[in-house]
Amino acid sequence: MITSQQPSIPVRVTGIDQVTPSVKTFTLEHTEGIPLPCFSGGSHVVVTMKDAQGQVCHRNPYSLTSPPDDGRCYRISVRRDDAGRGGSLFMHERVGEGDFLDISAPVNLFPLNVLARRHVLIASGIGITPFLAQMHELRQRGVPYELHYQFRDDDGAPYRDAIAAREPTASFYESDQGEYLDPLAILRDQPLGTHVYVCGPAGLINDVSAAATKLGWPPRHVHSEAFTAPPVGEPFTVVCHRSEREIEVPGTASVLEALEGAGLEPACSCRGGACGECETRVLEGDIEHHDHFLSDDVKAANSRMMICVSRARTSRVVLDL
C-alpha cells in the first residue's frame, strides 16, 4: 500500500513536449538511471512539486501515458488549468528539462478487467491519458477494443493525430463541429463480455452509465476514472482530537495538504477521493463531501470524510486524528 509515508521515487525531467497549446507531456526518468517499476494501464503517480525553498507546494495525481512495460521512462500529460489550485500551472511554468521531481510508485484505480472479452474506451479531452497506456496493453494482449474520443477543438484533443495514425478502431467527435458521441449507440450492440471505461467530465460519465443501465449492463461492467482534483472553498479549522492540534485549512488547500503542511502524515494514496486510504472519522462538524468512495448513507451521517477532497461546511471540524 502506497501512502505518503512511503519513500517516493526521485525522477528527472528528461523531455517536455507541448502537445497542444494547453497540454504538455513530461518524460520522467529515475535520477540514478535505474529502471522504473512496470505498471498496468490506467495507473497514476502522485507528483510532488517543491517551491524554490524546497517546501512542498503541490501534490497532484497524473495518469501514466507511456507503455506500461517500459521501465526506461514514464510519461505524464498535464493540462494547464488557469482556474485550478496551481499544480498544473506549476508544471507548465516552473518545471523545465533537467529539473527534479518526486513521484509516488504507480497506483491503479482504473484497471482494465482481465476477464473482459472486449473493451470500449470512452474519453473526453485530457481524459484520454489513462487510455494511452491501456491501449498499449490491449494491443499487446491482443484483446479487441475500440476508442471513442470526444473533444471540443484541436487544442482540447491531445494525441489525436498519433491515435488516428495508430488506432484503426478509434472514432473522433469534435464538438465545435457539432459532433457528439452517443453512448446508447456505442453500447447497444456490444457482445457479451464487454466492459466500458469512461474518463472525462462527470456529465459524460453519467451519460455513459445511464446508457449502460438502460441497456441492462451489469454495473460491474461499467468503469470510470473517479478521481477528481480537490475543489477550492472556504477556509476552516481542523481540530485533531487525538494529537490535540488545531490546523487552519486555507481555501485553496485540502485538509490532507494542510495536515501535511503542519508536519502530520495521514494515510493517503490517490489524493482524489477514489481509493479510500484517507478515510477519517469525524467527531464534530458538517462535511461537504466530494469523494467517490463513501456511500451516500455515510455521507449523509457526516460520520466520516475523505480528507483529500472533502471540506467542512462548518467553520470548525473535529477529526479522530
Place this chain on the structure above:
Amino acid sequence: MSIPGIKSKPVYTGLTPDPGGCQHVLAGEGPGAEALLRLRRELAEGNDGMAPEASAVALFYTAGAGPDQGEELAEGGRDFPQPWRFPDTEGLCSALGDYLADSGMGVRLYVAGSEAFLWRVVATARDGVGISEAAIQMERCGPPARPVCCIHCKTTDPAVSTTVYQCPGCGLNLFVRDHFSRRLGVYQGVCVDAEAPGDVPEPEELDS
C-alpha cells in the same frame, strides 16, 4: 471434519429477479424447477403482473437425476413461453450456449439445480459465451452432493455425498476439502490415508 472458514466455498442464495436486466434466461435441473417457477412468478410480478415479453424470458430444463418436474414448468406458466426440455445437461448446455451467443449485455442468467449442474452451466455461459459471474445467479437445489475432483488422478465425481469417499478413477480414499475452484467448478478430494495406508476414517455425510 471439514475445516471451517474456507473462503472459496461458494455461498448460494435464492434466485431473485434482477430488475437491471433486459433478458432473463433460466436454466434448471431436477428439483431446481421449483426455484424457477418461483422466480418466473416474481419476474411477472415485477412486470405489473404481466408475463414479460416472450423475448425477455427463456427457460431451459433437464430432469437430470430427477425428479422430472418438466410438466409443472410447462403448465405453471401458460402465459410464458414453453420451457425447452433436454434429456441431459450436455444437451441443455449446448442449446443454452447457442441461445446466449445471440444475446447482448442485458442478459441475466439464473441457474437452479445440483452443485455440479450449476457450475457446468456457469462454464458454458462464462467460458463459452463471455457472460461474467456478475450477471449469473445460482440456487442449489436437491441433496447436498458436491462435484469433487481427485487431485491425484483428476477424475471428477459429480455427486459426492460423503467425506471420505472412494475415487471412481484411481480408487484412493479421498477426504473432501472445502476448497473450491470456480474455474473448474469442483471441490478438492485428497488422499486421506497416504501417511498410514489403510487407516481410513469413517465416511461422514456432507451436509452443506
